[in-house]
Amino acid sequence: AQSVAQPEDQVNVAEGNPLTVKCTYSVSGNPYLFWYVQYPNRGLQFLLKYITGDNLVKGSYGFEAEFNKSQTSFHLKKPSALVSDSALYFCAVRDGGGGNKLVFGAGTILRVKS
Amino acid sequence: DAGVTQSPTHLIKTRGQHVTLRCSPISGHKSVSWYQQVLGQGPQFIFQYYEKEERGRGNFPDRFSARQFPNYSSELNVNALLLGDSALYLCASSPEASHNSPLHFGNGTRLTVT
Numbered sequence: 001a002q003s004v005a006q007p008e009d010q011v012n013v014a015e016g017n018p019l020t021v022k023c024t025y026s027v028s029g030n031p032y033l034f035w036y037v038q039y040p041n042r043g044l045q046f047l048l049k050y051i052t053g054d055n056l057v058k059g060s061y062g063f064e065a066e067f068n069k070s071q072t073s074f075h076l077k078k079p080s081a082l083v084s085d086s087a088l089y090f091c092a093v094r095d096g097g098g099g100n101k102l103v104f105g106a107g108t109i110l111r112v113k114s
Numbered sequence: 115d116a117g118v119t120q121s122p123t124h125l126i127k128t129r130g131q132h133v134t135l136r137c138s139p140i141s142g143h144k145s146v147s148w149y150q151q152v153l154g155q156g157p158q159f160i161f162q163y164y165e166k167e168e169r170g171r172g173n174f175p176d177r178f179s180a181r182q183f184p185n186y187s188s189e190l191n192v193n194a195l196l197l198g199d200s201a202l203y204l205c206a207s208s209p210e211a212s213h214n215s216p217l218h219f220g221n222g223t224r225l226t227v228t
Binding site for chain 2: 032051090095100102105106107
C-alpha cells in the first residue's frame with residue numbers, strides 16, 4: 001500500500017531563514033506526490049505536485065519540493081520563510097488503486113517566528 | 115470563480131442520530147471526493163464519485179454512504195452516529211478522476227457528536 005511519513009510533528013524557523021518540511025514515501029510503481037497546506041479552520045490548499053520530470057518542483061507562494069528517488073523523499077522547501085507561512089502542512093501520495101484518491105501523512109506544523 | 119462549497123460549516127449531533135453533509139464542486143469539475151479529518155491526523159479517504167458513479171470507497175463502515183447528483187454536487191450521509199465520528203469532513207473536487215488532477219478542497223464541515 002502507498003504511504004507517506006512526515007517525521008516531524010513541528011518545525012520552527014525564524015522569519016527570513018530557509019525552511020524544510022520533510023516527507024518520505026513508500027510506493028509500488030511510480031510515485032505521484034503532493035503537498036497541501038491547511039490554515040486554521042480552513043480546508044487544504046494545493047501547493048505543488050510531482051508526477052514525472054524534473055526533480056525540483058516549483059509551486060505556489062514560493063514553495064518548492066525536491067524529489068529524491070534514491071532516498072524516497074519529497075521534502076518541501078522555501079528559501080526565505082514568512083510569518084504568514086505558519087500553518088499545517090501535509091504530504092500526500094496518490095493511492096495505487098486508480099482515480100485520484102490521496103493518502104496523507106499525519107501533517108507537520110510549521111511555526112515561523114519574527 | 116467560487117471554490118468548493120460545503121454546508122453546513124458546523125453541526126452538533128447526538129449519538130445514534132444521522133447526518134447529511136453537502137458539497138458543491140467547482141464549476142466544471144465532475145469528480146467529488148470525501149475525506150474525514152480527525153483532530154491531529156491527516157485526512158482519511160471516504161468516497162470518490164465521478165460522473166455520478168462511485169469510483170472508490172475507503173475503509174469506513176456501511177453507516178457511511180454518499181451520492182452524486184446530475185449537477186455534480188454531492189451528499190455524504192452518516193447513520194447511527196458514534197462519538198468517534200466527530201471530525202472535520204472535507205469535500206474535494208477535480209475536473210476528472212485521473213491521477214494528474216490535483217484535488218481542490220472546501221473548508222469542511224465540523225461535526226461534533228455528543
